[in-house]
Amino acid sequence: MSMKNYPQGLLFSDEIQKQVREKFCNVESDSFGKRIFFENSGGSLRLKACIQAVADIDSHPDCLGRHQAQADVLDAIVKKGYEDLRIIFNTQKGSIITYLSASQVMFNIVGAIAHNVKGKNMVVSVLEHPSGFDSVEYYAKQTGRELRVLQSNPATGCIDVDEVIRNVDKDTVLLSCMYSSNTTGGINDIEKMVEAARAINPDVYIIVDAVQHAPHGLIDLSKLDIDAMDIAPYKFFGCRGSGVGWVSDRCAKLPHNRILCYSEDTWELGSTAPHVFAGYSAIVDYVCWLGSQYIDSADRRTLFEEGIHRIELQERGLLHRALEGTAMLPGLRSIPSVQVICDNPDLTQRDFILPITFENLDVTTAAKEYIKRGIYVFERKSPNHYSKRIVESLGLDGVIRVSPIHCNSPEEVDAFLRATMEIAKL
Incomplete structure (x- = not known):
């Protein structure tokens, strides 16, 4: 459709x-x-199913990786949660990151790029949420880079592609831009922005804040040559207390805070909260249910796409x-x-x-x-x-x-x- x-x-x-x-x-x-x-x-x-997941799952004291049956159940819940996050992003590549908030996700990703990638300037949009704008500004100052700011088009509430062309150059470390503005509602043409930036600097790291757009329009990382994206479940019909990020393979392997016994592309720190992952699955379950009211499919991503399309049309x-x-x-x-x-x-x-x-x-x-x-x-x-x-x-x-x-x-x-x-x- x-x-x-x-x-x-x-x-x-x-x-x-x-x-x-x-x-x-x-x-x-x-x-x-x-x-x-x-x-x-x-x-x-909030979805009732997300709230119920907290009560049903977090009431158990059991931890993952133990010998009792409940631990196996929790392991399965977390595994499915990761799988469903990849349904949302539509990619099997790269790594998933979870923190307490999407802002923490953004600061950690920007920091890893700024400290480990060569270049003279960092580019961010004026329309960004402070987690996007402030993280780029903070690390630009900390690492001695020029901060460049993409200006908005007041007629549309978006960032024009020409702004990317004007600001990105061969010395740009990263480009950060929201998928859509949480103040104007304007949807940026991320695909064309990415194409324009990569034509100028194929190696630039590109970050997209999808917190606002994810509950309202389809995200498809298989069509976006970017390095990082974040979403916030509490703005996606879920509960507060978690932020989710995705990073590309090359971004995932940049030096970052990590448990040293894990692989270098692992960003997760500390014990997982199974009820949070059950909430991710409850969100995807709901969108797939909505899609199933219009099409017949056994494929979860296909149903998810239809559900998001119907949300967008409504x-x-x-x-x-x-x-x-x-x-x-x-x-x-x-x-x-x-x-x-x-x-x-x-x-x-x-x-x-x-x-x-x-x-x-x-x-x-x-x-x-x-x-x-x-x-x-x-x-x-x-x-x-x-x-x-x-x-x-x-x-x-x-x-x-x-x-x-x-x-x-x-x-x-x-x-x-x-x-x-x-x-x-x-």
Whole structure:
């Protein structure tokens, strides 16, 4: 199925929507009452199966590698978790890394490259999460390299390929760029960026932060000639407390902190947490289940691909509804005093993140007004370190970030639009 065939998306049937929502915790309410959760870029709604895995598995005191049957079960859970991470990345090459957070993953990878690869400059995007930007800046200073920053296109919220061509040269150590922005929603053309960078410097190390994009669009490392990628399960319907990275064979063998009795391409440190790996499998199980509602296949990656495609189409359909509204309700593009930032008309180049502003309200006040109406969103603004560099690159001092996911419904989007109209009149 080509995603380009559905430029306005394709919503779930009522039955699929119902089944999807039943698989998530706290979809319509939390312990504080009924609400609509449109803050999934801060950490997505959780799958019930991921939460249950913690209770079912971590309640056992047993460790891996022992003689009792429970240890064998734990070994199998961890093995399957690694296999399912490779389903997500779609590669059997390279090494998998797990830490407590995706930020730790990024800092460790960037540090290994910076300390062991020759070159005079390091390149990073202005749109990066601080884990990406700060790690490159930190190690550039520590190793005496020039820091070069790819600037954003305010019209699309993306990084243009020309920026890569302008900044990467034969002396570039590494290039780091997000797959999609967690503030603008713009999807970067990573394949063309990689091709452009390798045409200039075939040996450059390339890192892609896929934390934002992985839950919303397909990742396929078999088609990307890169050296590292990270994802965050807590933004992929899973639990907090782990970050996952992948490194290429050449990157994996760079000197790094490791247990010396293990192979030189092993990055894992300390005992594994089987319930965390069960959570990885629960995420893949869910996406495959969704794919199985549309196609019949015995291949797990095939089902996973279909599931992600269906998530992408559903979210694009919700995005189109939010922007254009319905016959009875105006969309964001038509509500006076509301501005959609980086409003790229090509919805195939956007994850479902809506950065908006109000003419009559600052972004913090507006976010609180949404919360008063039972809709959870969040502001990204200067001088907050997580936001300043990004929003200022767009010529702004802040935006309200609206970030639903596929289990949100058209009715919730409509409720958001009604709240927006009220807030616009304040």
